[in-house]
Amino acid sequence: MDKRTEICRCEEVKLGEILNAINNGAKTSKALKLATRAGMGICQGRTCQPVLEQIISYYTNQNIQETPGLSTNHPVRPLSLEELAGNRKDL
Amino acid sequence: MTYDLVVIGAGPAGMSAAIKAAKAGAHVAIIDENPVSGGKLLGQLYHEPDSGWWVGRNIAREMIAKASSLGVAIFRKMEIWGIFPKWNIMLNNGERLTTEHVLIATGAAEKAIPVEGWTKPGVMAIGAAQTLTNFHRVKPGKKVVIIGVDPLSLSVAQELKMAGVEVAGIYPPPATEVSSDKSNPKQIIQGLSAMAHLAPNALLKAAGKAANHPTIKNIAAKCYPSFGVKVWGIPLHLRKTITAIEGEKQVEQVRITAIDGNGNQKNGRTKTMGVDCVCISGGLYPLSELAEAAGCDFVYIEELGGHVPLHSPELETTKDGIYVAGNITGIEGAKVAMAQGELAGTAISSRLGLLQKGSDAISEAQVKVQDARANAVITFQQHIESGREKLAQCWHTNVQTSSGKG
Ligand SMILES: Cc1cc2nc3c(=O)[nH]c(=O)nc-3n(C[C@H](O)[C@H](O)[C@H](O)COP(=O)(O)OP(=O)(O)OC[C@H]3O[C@@H](n4cnc5c(N)ncnc54)[C@H](O)[C@@H]3O)c2cc1C
Ligand code: FES
Numbered sequence: 181m182d183k184r185t186e187i188c189r190c191e192e193v194k195l196g197e198i199l200n201a202i203n204n205g206a207k208t209s210k211a212l213k214l215a216t217r218a219g220m221g222i223c224q225g226r227t228c229q230p231v232l233e234q235i236i237s238y239y240t241n242q243n244i245q246e247t248p249g250l251s252t253n254h255p256v257r258p259l260s261l262e263e264l265a266g267n268r269k270d271l
Numbered sequence: 272m273t274y275d276l277v278v279i280g281a282g283p284a285g286m287s288a289a290i291k292a293a294k295a296g297a298h299v300a301i302i303d304e305n306p307v308s309g310g311k312l313l314g315q316l317y318h319e320p321d322s323g324w325w326v327g328r329n330i331a332r333e334m335i336a337k338a339s340s341l342g343v344a345i346f347r348k349m350e351i352w353g354i355f356p357k358w359n360i361m362l363n364n365g366e367r368l369t370t371e372h373v374l375i376a377t378g379a380a381e382k383a384i385p386v387e388g389w390t391k392p393g394v395m396a397i398g399a400a401q402t403l404t405n406f407h408r409v410k411p412g413k414k415v416v417i418i419g420v421d422p423l424s425l426s427v428a429q430e431l432k433m434a435g436v437e438v439a440g441i442y443p444p445p446a447t448e449v450s451s452d453k454s455n456p457k458q459i460i461q462g463l464s465a466m467a468h469l470a471p472n473a474l475l476k477a478a479g480k481a482a483n484h485p486t487i488k489n490i491a492a493k494c495y496p497s498f499g500v501k502v503w504g505i506p507l508h509l510r511k512t513i514t515a516i517e518g519e520k521q522v523e524q525v526r527i528t529a530i531d532g533n534g535n536q537k538n539g540r541t542k543t544m545g546v547d548c549v550c551i552s553g554g555l556y557p558l559s560e561l562a563e564a565a566g567c568d569f570v571y572i573e574e575l576g577g578h579v580p581l582h583s584p585e586l587e588t589t590k591d592g593i594y595v596a597g598n599i600t601g602i603e604g605a606k607v608a609m610a611q612g613e614l615a616g617t618a619i620s621s622r623l624g625l626l627q628k629g630s631d632a633i634s635e636a637q638v639k640v641q642d643a644r645a646n647a648v649i650t651f652q653q654h655i656e657s658g659r660e661k662l663a664q665c666w667h668t669n670v671q672t673s674s675g676k677g
Contacts, residue, residue: 181447182387189390230382230556230577234449247569248559248578255352255361256560263363 187235188228190221198232202239209233209248222258274300274344276619277360277370279351279561282310283605284597284612285376286334291616293341295625300368301338302346302360308335310378311598312605314401317426319648327605328406354565358592372592372619375562376612379576379598382553384444384453386418387515389551393522397552401427404434412548416525417441418513419552420459422649425478427550428505439546440499440506442513442527444553446534453553454534456509462653477502514541516549525549555602555651562599565590570665574658575601576651583666585618585633586611594619601658602651603644610636610643 183196193216201215209225209232212218218232219225225232233244255264276292278285281303289301307313309331319325338345346362353361360368381396388394393412395403397419400411404427414437417424428438443454452458463478499506512534515526524545529537556577563569567580568589580588580595587594596615597608614636621629644655652658 181385181445181449185385185387186390187385195385224560226380226558226560227383231385231449234451238448244571244573246571246578248563254355254564256564257350257352257363259352259363263365265365 187231188216188218188221188225190223190227191217191219193218193228195235198235199239202236207236207240207242208245209236212236224256224258272300272344272366273369274298275370275623276300276372276374276616277302277358277368278374278376279360280310280376280378280597281305281308281345281347282376282378282597282608283312283330283334284378284599284608284615285310285374286331286338287609287612288374288376288594288596288616288619289338289343289612290334290341291613292620292623292625293338293343295616295620295623297620297623297625298342300344300346300370302349302351302362302368304348304350306348307331308338308345308347311398314398314405315605316405316430325605330605351561354561354593358565370592372594372622373565374594374596374612374615374619375559375565375580375588375599376595376597376608376615377558377561377599379555379602380558382556384418384450384551384553385447386445386513386551388517388522389549391516391518391522392520393518393547394516394549394551397424397427397550400548400550401430404430404436408434410434410436411550412522412546413437414439414546415548415550416513416544416546417550417552418444419453419554420507420509421453421462421552421554422651423555424550424552425502426649427552429503432503432505438505439544440508442508442511443530443534444551445512445514445536446530450534454512454530456530456532456534459509465653478507512536513549517543522547522549555598557599557601559595559599562588562593562595565593567593568669570662572601572658572661574652574654575662579662581662581665581669583670584637584663586615587618589669601655601662603655604647604649604651607640607643607647610640614640 185195206212206215275297276299278289278301289299293299312327312331315327350363358373403409403411416439444450446454499508512530513525524543526541528541562580569578582588594615596611617632617636
């Protein structure tokens with residue numbers, strides 16, 4: 181793939197940046213996310229995560245991890261402060 | 272509000288479960304982010320060899336009517352953004368539903384295939400093209416090419432054609448770090464011929480037959496005609512790929528190059544073809560983010576489509592009271608999803624003490640899932656059976672280790 185090909189479209193991260201991060205030691209999709217923002221966009225990795233996992237597996241020769249690697253946290257969908265405030269404060 | 276069961280996702284799996292549990296007397300809520308319930312059923316439209324037309328939106332309509340008549344609370348256009356113990360289901364309108372039993376039936380998402388230019392307007396996932404065409408009745412473009420040769424892309428190609436769209440060709444994706452077997456003509460032919468017997472539509476059937484033809488099969492695409500094989504008037508190319516999608520502000524043309532029987536590009540010479548829409552079909556994967564956020568254990572099983580929450584034969588996950596059904600457990604067709612939904616609905620009703628002979632009812636529902644699998648007219652994952660076996664083994668090991676600990 182051309183290094184300029186976009187991998188994470190939400191955060192506009194290109195393959196070249198991903199490969200740099202892998203060369204610098206990022207070996208999980210979580211590490212990649214922290215290093216490049218890939219997977220941090222509005223879709224929260226729903227589009228790019230399977231691709232990120234395949235890229236890591238290809239370049240590091242490891243199997244894909246059992247647990248989806250981006251470490252999903254609440255909220256799993258975009259949420260406005262107003263919507264969050266509607267949920268009271270006791271959580 | 273408190274419910275006996277909260278179902279997340281109103282596709283065939285979630286709807287069937289809600290109906291089953293409500294029939295048994297449970298107080299059920301079902302939530303979906305879309306304005307119309309039915310999930311991926313809504314876009315499905317094809318002719319089945321034995322039972323005639325499968326019109327997903329009519330089936331969805333019947334299920335909605337049934338659920339409403341049974342008193343199921345149906346929440347539309349609301350996203351669930353979290354599940355907190357034990358169990359609070361958070362809606363994005365600020366509401367919170369409380370329950371002891373949750374069914375996560377969030378279905379599947381599409382895998383992307385990054386190709387140069389794939390973020391331009393006019394490029395869409397094959398599922399978007401299906402929904403636009405069959406549900407919204409809007410043509411995704413005038414002249415379309417499809418990247419990705421699989422049961423879904425072939426079905427949608429035929430649907431587009433029926434809707435009057437010019438499908439200028441179906442091509443394998445270019446071989447890259449992430450394309451794996453999808454860009455290998457030999458593997459594609461093998462996959463197509465494996466599904467010839469269960470093809471639900473004429474195009475799939477024709478593609479399966481063509482792939483089973485001895486010349487095409489044996490020489491593994493070596494003498495594949497450069498103009499493609501026409502299936503239902505749609506050129507299916509196995510010796511060419513699309514290397515780039517071009518256009519200033521939106522899709523204007525695609526760049527095409529020849530490949531060998533293993534998918535490697537031959538000589539770097541390219542040609543262009545003018546199109547206004549490109550559909551990408553990279554396969555489906557289980558959409559399991561809520562199960563992950565809730566803390567369920569996971570396994571990665573390629574044959575099922577990706578990461579799936581570990582679950583018991585009764586579809587309960589490793590978190591007490593959280594169940595899964597439908598495509599979140601592995602990518603299969605709508606009828607299997609419905610049977611799984613009924614199984615989850617039965618298992619939960621039994622847990623609630625609403626069934627007299629709960630274990631018999633559960634076994635019956637499990638047999639129905641087996642039957643739905645055996646009679647499936649469409650498979651999305653070639654080795655789904657071995658994927659199911661792997662999962663059952665993982666569950667078994669999990670039970671043994673946790674009972675050993677206890
Ligand atoms: C693009 C595409 C095309 C398909 N075509 C066919 C076909 O032609 N024939 C066939 O048999 N199968 C097809 N399938 C397989 C299909 O997924 C199954 O047939 C079936 O629809 C799966 O049912 P389900 O109930 O598991 O999920 P779905 O039908 O996908 O329903 C899940 C629902 O949950 C909703 N949801 C997810 N997350 C949330 C959230 N956080 N909050 C609120 N709502 C949420 C979704 O919007 C969706 O409406 C297709 C799948 C896809 C993705
Ligand atoms: S595509 Fe990467 S976060 Fe959306």
